[in-house]
Amino acid sequence: MERTLIVIKPDGVQRSLVGRLLQRFEDVGFKIVGMKMVWIDEDFAKKHYFDLAERRGEHVLNNMVNLMTEGPVVAIALEGVEAVENVRRIVGGTEPKSAAPGTIRGDFAHHSFAYTDSKDQGIRNLIHASGNSDEAKQELKLWFDEKELHSYKIDQEKHHGF
Numbered sequence: 001m002e003r004t005l006i007v008i009k010p011d012g013v014q015r016s017l018v019g020r021l022l023q024r025f026e027d028v029g030f031k032i033v034g035m036k037m038v039w040i041d042e043d044f045a046k047k048h049y050f051d052l053a054e055r056r057g058e059h060v061l062n063n064m065v066n067l068m069t070e071g072p073v074v075a076i077a078l079e080g081v082e083a084v085e086n087v088r089r090i091v092g093g094t095e096p097k098s099a100a101p102g103t104i105r106g107d108f109a110h111h112s113f114a115y116t117d118s119k120d121q122g123i124r125n126l127i128h129a130s131g132n133s134d135e136a137k138q139e140l141k142l143w144f145d146e147k148e149l150h151s152y153k154i155d156q157e158k159h160h161g162f
């Protein structure tokens, strides 16, 4: 049993996809243990993407800071079995063009890195999900106070063998 963070990015919120995206995680039995809408600032976006410049380059970080601060986002803490890996499977690959059909990024977007890079923009792939369990712990701490995360039972638990 594990907790992980997803963030519906400004493009997901502005396209009115919050309900449909969240439904996918509820459908497979994940439990929502925290949720809020926030409009983050540049400082917070840099904390969230603290190693992005190292991994993808300074220009990608700057573009993602612009994208993530252009409107409100919805941050959700999910709990379930091997949640980090399982949630990433549902989210799909970073580049929508190569994300598998059936995944969120494969089903709701199609842009390529080459296209967005040529326009000097961050790629709009709708949703963030923690990449590994250390990242999940750090990110949950950044986005949620202890008392904003809840322990409770959902009806589905007995059917999903929790």
Ligand code: ADP
Residues within 6 Å of the ligand: 052, 055, 056, 060, 064, 093, 094, 113, 116, 117, 121, 122, 123, 124, 125, 128, 129, 131
């Ligand atoms: P992921 O979100 O799949 O874990 P990363 O953490 O590497 O991927 O990147 C963070 C976000 O930055 C991505 O979700 C995507 O929106 C954006 N991004 C990454 N690489 C590029 C790129 N080459 N061009 C434009 N945007 C990018």
